[in-house]
Amino acid sequence: MELDIKICGLKSEEAVAAALEGGASHVGFIFFDRSPRHVTVETARRLRRAAVGRALAVAVTVDADDETLSRIVGEMQPDMLQLHGQESPERAAALRARFALPVMKALAVREKKDLEAVAAYRGVCDRLLLDAKPPPGAVLPGGNGIPFDWRLLAFLDDDVDYMLSGGLNAANIAAALRACRPRGIDVSSGVERAPGDKDPQMIRAFFHAVRGVAGARPEETA
Numbered sequence: 001m002e003l004d005i006k007i008c009g010l011k012s013e014e015a016v017a018a019a020l021e022g023g024a025s026h027v028g029f030i031f032f033d034r035s036p037r038h039v040t041v042e043t044a045r046r047l048r049r050a051a052v053g054r055a056l057a058v059a060v061t062v063d064a065d066d067e068t069l070s071r072i073v074g075e076m077q078p079d080m081l082q083l084h085g086q087e088s089p090e091r092a093a094a095l096r097a098r099f100a101l102p103v104m105k106a107l108a109v110r111e112k113k114d115l116e117a118v119a120a121y122r123g124v125c126d127r128l129l130l131d132a133k134p135p136p137g138a139v140l141p142g143g144n145g146i147p148f149d150w151r152l153l154a155f156l157d158d159d160v161d162y163m164l165s166g167g168l169n170a171a172n173i174a175a176a177l178r179a180c181r182p183r184g185i186d187v188s189s190g191v192e193r194a195p196g197d198k199d200p201q202m203i204r205a206f207f208h209a210v211r212g213v214a215g216a217r218p219e220e221t222a
């Protein structure tokens, strides 16, 4: 099975191009105005065009209301919704039905008990994004550049479809992929030179590092 790779928080054509050239399966656009990665619907709509037929465009929202989501879906036309707030399983299911789009629910992980939430979203969402729990007082629910203990994921059933996220970068991705077996990985801060400023060279280095794990997981990185 091939490893999916999502580059998240894209704001420029240059960064989108680097992600697509590297072979990203997903490109993420953040709709959260306190984030340095926030984009307007118009910008996301323009940037996502390059991904058509090459990668899935993901709209990342945080407890967005129906009106906001309708506008994002109608204008940007994402391929997937990522719910990065406190959306309940019922809310996730309702949005999935209403917009007829696959839904990826982000869950915040710091300790083993945080994985109890997985059961409630399985079968409701198409995929989970297991991200690091933000530190106390953090403004952002995601994009904080902190990893969690990947060994916790050994407690999950093998058939849980998740993307690993949180503090990944070119230096640690090999260790992460040896510690657990995600079907996808997601990176944001780890390919930035400053908050919100993606560096094409760092994006290329990330893909290079992922492919360097080929010896360990040949069937997933070939």
Ligand SMILES: O=C(O)c1ccccc1NCC(=O)[C@H](O)[C@H](O)COP(=O)(O)O
Pocket (backbone or CB within 6 Å): 008, 009, 028, 030, 032, 035, 036, 037, 038, 060, 061, 062, 084, 131, 140, 141, 142, 143, 144, 145, 146, 165, 166, 167, 168, 186, 187, 188, 189, 190
């Ligand atoms: O990245 C943000 O600024 C952000 C803001 C609000 C909600 C979600 C956000 N990011 C979602 C992502 O999928 C990030 O890629 C994920 O949290 C990992 O980020 P990082 O630890 O910086 O690689």
